[in-house]
Amino acid sequence: MAVGPATLSEMFPVDGIRLGVASAGIKKPGRKDVVVIEVCEGASVAGVFTKNAFCAAPVVLSKQHIVSGSNRYLLTNTGNANAGTGKQGMIDAQACCEALAVLTGVSAQDVLPFSTGVIGEKLPVDKIKTALPDALSNLGDDTWALAAEGIMTTDTRPKGVSVQFQYEGKTITLSGISKGSGMIMPNMATMLGYVATDAAVNPDVLQSLLSQAADKSFNRITVDGDTSTNDSCILIATGKSGLQVDEDPALLEQFTQALESVMLELALAIVKDGEGATKLVTIQVETAASQKEALDTAYTVAHSPLVKTALFASDPNWGRILAAVGRAGIENLVLDDLKIYLDDVCLVENGGRADSYTEEAGQAVMNQENILIRICLNRGGVSETVWTTDLSHDYVTINADYRS
Template identity: 65%
Template sequence: MAVGPGALPEFFPVAGVRLGIASAGIKTPGRNDVVVFELAPGSRVAGLFTRNQFCAAPVTVCRQHLAEKAPRYLLVNTGNANAGTGARGMEDALACCQALAGNAGVTASEVLPFSTGVIGEPLPVQKILSVLPEALANAEGNRWAEAASGIMTTDTRPKGASVQVDLGEHKVTISGISKGAGMIRPNMATMLGFIATDARIAPDALQMLASELGELSFNRITIDGDTSTNDACTLIASGQYGGPEITLDSPHLPVLREALKMVYLDLAHAIVRDGEGATKFVTIQVSGAATQQEALDVAYTVAHSPLVKTALFAADANWGRVLAAVGRAGVAGLDINALEIYLGDVCLVRDGGRAEDYTEERGQAVMHQEEITIGIDLKRGDVSETVWTCDLSHEYVSINADYRS
């Protein structure tokens, strides 16, 4: 169950990035569950990682390795998160890096590990090590679609985006994949996201782009309010496009930023559309806030309300649930007689109560739509924020009740 068609795009290969795929049978025999990214020498990588204090061993290793060397390889496994695994988890993550490095002829510090799946179980290291030669041998530049499937867990469909844009006399390619369907309120990025471009980007500009665009996209989605132990998002710049280095003051930076933003948003929205049990894609737009924080507080309070989310699933125009969520969002001095709440273009709340021109029929018509916008104008300032979420269905409970079976 997912919202919208969700077909993968035609991927443009990114010069300097090759992808290898293998099946280690970590959780499900026969399915691809190991992905290797091979990066050209001189590539640069910026990473964002979970703020969950029980962060997974691969997250810790990624941070360490990024501080030591320019990455040459990314190693991704699904089916096991290698989180909550103590000292052994660190040893296992490092063993995987060392094995891939040995096969590829690089140092272990040039390998970044990523894991996703069940928390608290030892990583099946030998299964992963046994397929690394295969993944390295079959690496090609046009395997983005297979890689998108290879990083899935409870996702019902792969997620990807790809664009090309002209920067002066040179064409830049951007391709990316993401995965995630549950345990999604990233608080940095998404469950896993990998975006690559062949542009040559200065390190400070690359980190700025990764941080800013991650904040505007993956940090504005929520499915269930749970921040994963393994959230990670990387922005890779291979530098192979043939043009000049893009710096913070480069005239080409705004164009590149907008193209990257398009990919980031597509990948983030794809996660919400494929939320566990989702039947509705919901945009929550808060305007008229005095500060960014109060706008986000209101948006997330509505987005996380089980009563709002179940009403969305039932297509029940029970607008009182939205009103109540706004009221308990903790906005000091909120003037309830000034604010307005909308469902699509239908005003629900005005002058402290139900809008005079509201009818149940108009509200119900919006609730039956697959894509819904909830608009909240606080009438306190000029700050706006947007958060994307989904409904809460019976299937979400079933998926998570049966997750380990």
């Protein structure tokens, strides 16, 4: 199951970026499971990576290799996460980088490796090496959609977003693809995102823009609270449009907005394709005293199995939301000050069910595919939003049966 339409929007080429896919037969014969993204010389490259203490080998290596101006290739394989593989995993990731470097005449240091798939299995390096010439032979700038499919694992649909905007007679393009079908499946090493633009952006600024955008998008989505060993998001600015973003405040603002909208849409595409998802749920915590308490509250509600099963059942079970807020660890929380809404329907005020509330009104919101849970703590001026899904029978089926 998944929420909303499955169609991929039109993907605009980004000058300076070419993408190629191939089949290495890592997990399923014939499946496109190797993606090579070629980056022009001199591009700025920024990255954000999983905070899981146990990074997969490719994450460790990508963090070492990432240097703006020198990185020339992103190499992704699916079907095997090369995680929990010890020292051999590092050797294998490095071997893949070297193989691609030899074929393309760059240094292994210039290749960023990414893997997603089963944890704890040795990476089939030879299969990947064998597929590289094929991936290189079909490099193109109009292959974003193919690449979006090439990085899929249990995803039920490819995920890509592309926007263009005009500035002083020139066009800036941002195109991105993502994969992930739980915020994490440690076993499938969930979340990958690659975004490229033809804008020119100083590397430091690019890294800061990516980190900020990730904190409003990829870092605010959760399907099951698990965070992966392999999550990575890369932002590349080729500069080919000739527009230098960081030297023009008005352009910087427009670019930031475009980047954030692309990143958010890519992140929400992952939630909507969340394992077993039948609803896209937005949890907005308002009037919190701090960002921490806003996020603690939002995630406690987002991760509550009781709230999530009620959402699956389209049951406006406000007691479960209230109890989740109550255990979020917020000091001196006053029940009487709290308000909880489903869309515009007030569920809770004055310490109990709102007088104006009717089961019909709550039910009408719950029947929707997109649901907003709004929690007003009335303690300060901070707001935070996270996005999640419901917890369905299909979630259990997918995750109980995955390895078989």
